[in-house]
Amino acid sequence: MKNPLSTDFVLGFLGAGQLARMSALQAFRYGMQVAVFSDRPEDEPVQFMTPRSYSGAFDDVESMMDFAKACDIITLENEFIDSSILFELQKRSGTPIYPAPESFELIENKLIEKQTFESAGIPVTPYLLIKQADDLTRFGDEHGWPYLLKSSKGGYDGYGNKTVKNSEEAQNAFKKLGGDAGHDILAEAFVDFTHELAVQVARNETGHVVYPCCETVQENHICVAVKAPAPVSGSIQKRAQEMAVKATEAIHGKGIFAFEFFLTKSGELLLNESAPRPHNSGHYTIEGCVTSQFENHVRAVCGLPLGSTEMIRPAAVMINLLGTQNRPAVVEISKDALAQPYAHLHSYGKIQSKTGRKMAHYTFLGEDLEATYQKALTLTEKIEI
């Protein structure tokens, strides 16, 4: 294979959003070139960063072929392209895709994903594949109402999921999610947790590295902040890291992966979600760790040795800056927020701001986690985007 540290080496991104953008910045740092394929015609964050911009449909291999042939290695910034498409694209173009289509195959179907992780000895949130109408009621009675119904394919930020409070709602949701049409529908229990935790792992043929266990702070199912390291005991942190490494191995991961856990009131750790890509929970690593998740993403998919995940300072806090209104994107940030030592701003280059859209983030490093978090909240509360 071509040395990825050649100037004519092209790293391709399927998807052109902020995760690809922050990864591309690292690829540039290594002297690589960057190509991007988007299913939107223009004005995506990465398209301003390269003359090698392609567009088409994520379910149309033919429309991706020019892009794929222009790349030495392809990676992804999301998990919504069917593995069958990835297999075909890889085969027809001859360009390797990492994480490999085989890994996507194991996680794109929520049932297979849960079975894969369970087989590796990793506790997951209680679930049931709904085979008959009775199962819907039985699951609620056993694990408590309300619970979640999920289509086994698709689903992101609440899309493809329904919260059901009783048997009737469950029957209706089952139909709406396509249960009658033969789609696999899973019931998943709500977990009574004290913390939501996340861990990133980078892995390739040279080995693996694991990031600190962090806490994600969610509001209305959207991550609004991340605290690293998570304010839980060292032994819980270590257990989450071990589970994340095991999970990465279980899917034969080559790349960067993020795993989200529930820490239950009884001290159990349950794997909730996995993501085969850089993850919002790891944005703090850009300045918070010696090597960021984006740098290790690029290293991992290119087969380069992985960098240290050690934290630069004892505490790191990342605040997501969500759109505060619908308008052309502009970050109105106070001078104070920017001039603060150990404060770092990243804006994603999205043309349009929308209320609640992830537009930018703010990272703040410090000595004490809670003080750092409180100060970060104060510094960012007046930001308008």
Added chain:
Amino acid sequence: MKNPLSTDFVLGFLGAGQLARMSALQAFRYGMQVAVFSDRPEDEPVQFMTPRSYSGAFDDVESMMDFAKACDIITLENEFIDSSILFELQKRSGTPIYPAPESFELIENKLIEKQTFESAGIPVTPYLLIKQADDLTRFGDEHGWPYLLKSSKGGYDGYGNKTVKNSEEAQNAFKKLGGDAGHDILAEAFVDFTHELAVQVARNETGHVVYPCCETVQENHICVAVKAPAPVSGSIQKRAQEMAVKATEAIHGKGIFAFEFFLTKSGELLLNESAPRPHNSGHYTIEGCVTSQFENHVRAVCGLPLGSTEMIRPAAVMINLLGTQNRPAVVEISKDALAQPYAHLHSYGKIQSKTGRKMAHYTFLGEDLEATYQKALTLTEKIEI
């Protein structure tokens, strides 16, 4: 003025080499767009990083107009465009240029530069404007042979300079440099120094920040390594920093500036060179300091508040990775060099490697300066580019 943190804000770079490239990476981080103007048709490091790429001649304002009109603010990565061109480009396009043409006017002519800094009370290397043939001999007799003859305009890495060992060589060099044709020629004494030091300063209407005083290690007049902080006393470091701030103020600098000093055997600090741009001596700041010289460059020219220059760890060493042969660029780096914690590689995306050409650099952070330097040398000695 448009908020520079708008997604449609375009920061323009005159020059498309590694300094513009590393600055552009920071502009992207703030969500800005980047445009670049190069006097080479293609394959310059920044041209792979933006669809907004222009080319023409640095002495032809007309050829720069499309570029200038596409930008909200223009900055430069070198000091070789005549200030008269910058004044005209700024006037005709209406796009502000920072550092301002007025600042370039004060440093592009070596005589005016020296007089400007001297008037501000900053000691400079001994020099004389040659007005008659006698001056050539007199200067050598007074300040020692050999000495340096410099054309007052132009000159970079030895170009436009001549070392002269006696009167006859001085007369010949004077003619070759255009002294007979009316160009101002300066004699400049060689200084008997113990260290070559450098300091970067970022400054704009919000204030200024000054970086640690570092040492540049030169071989054959090319910087091969930088040590930060410089292994000299704290009071000398502080004096160099104060002189650098004073020098920035003397040229009304808005942007990032680098100043190189000689520390003489008798403990004197003499200002040797100034650069109105990010500088090789400040590459260590990317990982070595809370805010890199490139980030503060972007902040400074855009009028944003400046970031902390505090060092992340006690010692930082930057090794320039020069081309080891003439071939298409590829960095052959050992796994060990890359996997080392606190080691960071930057490759500039130059298509062609040439022996001695600055192709990449390697930064290594540590606790003890000399140990860090020795380890960095060992880790990089086998790198081929």
